[in-house]
Amino acid sequence: AQSVSQHNHHVILSEAASLELGCNYSYGGTVNLFWYVQYPGQHLQLLLKYFSGDPLVKGIKGFEAEFIKSKFSFNLRKPSVQWSDTAEYFCAVTGYNTDKLIFGTGTRLQVFP
């Protein structure tokens, strides 16, 4: 079955700490991968996406993610978090020829000053 797993449900960090959020997927065939962010009280916004090419993808606000095909993973990273990064982060996948997004359960990130 197609699914996305986010193992970290709640992450608490201090400002300037490094961040890595795990995302693993189960999906047959070629995939497109996404990370979305939802700031408190706001709608989902696209952080970054991977369709093809360089497996290291850079997104907005200093975030990046690496697609490791052999591990079925697409982990999100940021070298130094800020208080304003406090939000819910969702990993999602679609197949090559479809735009039906399958979401993970989300990771709540809290950054303390």
Place this chain on the structure above:
Amino acid sequence: GAVVSQHPSWVICKSGTSVKIECRSLDFQATTMFWYRQFPKQSLMLMATSNEGSKATYEQGVEKDKFLINHASLTLSTLTVTSAHPEDSSFYICSARDSGNEQYFGPGTRLTVT
């Protein structure tokens, strides 16, 4: 950037009544919109794909007669929850796909059925 709105942002209704939720793409045309449902502390689950001018495509397990979807124009899709029951209480989110195949999400509608 592209903006998608939803109305209302929250609604409380009595069991047995129907509720309509609107999803609008404000500054772009969307031939395809999507409706999701999100339970507390769970992921977004795709309910249906709404295509302008044609019938919606429902995901397995979603009752099409209960969740009526209409996509009458390139900027508006509506989701009507018919004969609502407390178990229909949830957070409903829509997204609209632009010409570049990117999805933009609405802010969501919280439905509470009493």
